[in-house]
Amino acid sequence: MPRKPSYDRDALIAQARDLFWQQGWAGTSLKDLESALNLKPGSFYAAFGSKDALYALTLERYAQDGVARLMAMADEMGPLRALKAQPHVVIDEREMPARACMLAKTYAELQSKGHDLADKAGCHMADMKASFATLFRRAQQAGEIGPDHDPDRLAARYQSDILGLRLSAERRDVNAVEIAEDIAADLDRL
């Protein structure tokens, strides 16, 4: 029977995610990671291979959690109410290391460098956009929004507004709750 590793891999990935999410890719050194995760260089290498490989794992975790949470809300309250709740949910979590979206932060930091992790972040954002489009489509089928809207276009605008909201929520001079209310109210006019 293989010996169980002496660390909890999932917990380490969650810790690394929070560090990357807060400090960014360039702002997080291998030393920062080894120290936060309490791993010696050899163990770090054995467990994750490299900083970039670990970063990719944290992006995946972050994106999967986000889609799962949205879809669970939609199952519970229906597609339109879930879309109206989402702006509040993403700025309301007290335990997040940052309010801005980790995927968007990664993309903004690394896309101009042509870095592989920017592509990965971009793919995860596209998946999230597709989830939004699915919910807009379901809301339309349920007659909750008018038949003339293009769900994909609605999803792109909605995601863009959410990305802006999450950036805005990091600012002290902005009332992000009002912005979230206004994004949600816009959906009632569709």
Next chain:
Amino acid sequence: MPRKPSYDRDALIAQARDLFWQQGWAGTSLKDLESALNLKPGSFYAAFGSKDALYALTLERYAQDGVARLMAMADEMGPLRALKAQPHVVIDEREMPARACMLAKTYAELQSKGHDLADKAGCHMADMKASFATLFRRAQQAGEIGPDHDPDRLAARYQSDILGLRLSAERRDVNAVEIAEDIAADLDRL
């Protein structure tokens, strides 16, 4: 008569702005700067003092240019038309080193570190928001938007949407022009 410095300070600040804008604070080393600006360490120090001092100058330049461009548009075409043009203008410039807003990128990168440059970026964003509010107020006084709206709240939402749009414009899977059209169209419903 003091000897004129052998470099064009304004041009160097513009070059440094583009480098910081594209690569971020952590992603731009002193060496990158010295090499891009073609300055020896001693000359760099004499001209700008430090990387952070130069970064602050580039933020200031970036912010002043943004406000001046917006206000020139408003003088030319009136407040509401300027606000409707702005989303297109900020994603349409071919020569920008990045589409995402430099102030927002700086804030997202450095705010969680408590870095002084994040405060500076935040102040510049607040100034920009105040300019948007001024234009919404003028549009209201001119009867171009309804009397019941709060210009400050409109400005906060509008700026948030623009920040999201500019992030979205860096993505290949998003039609940012459609999002800009939809932001502009929203203003007609006010």
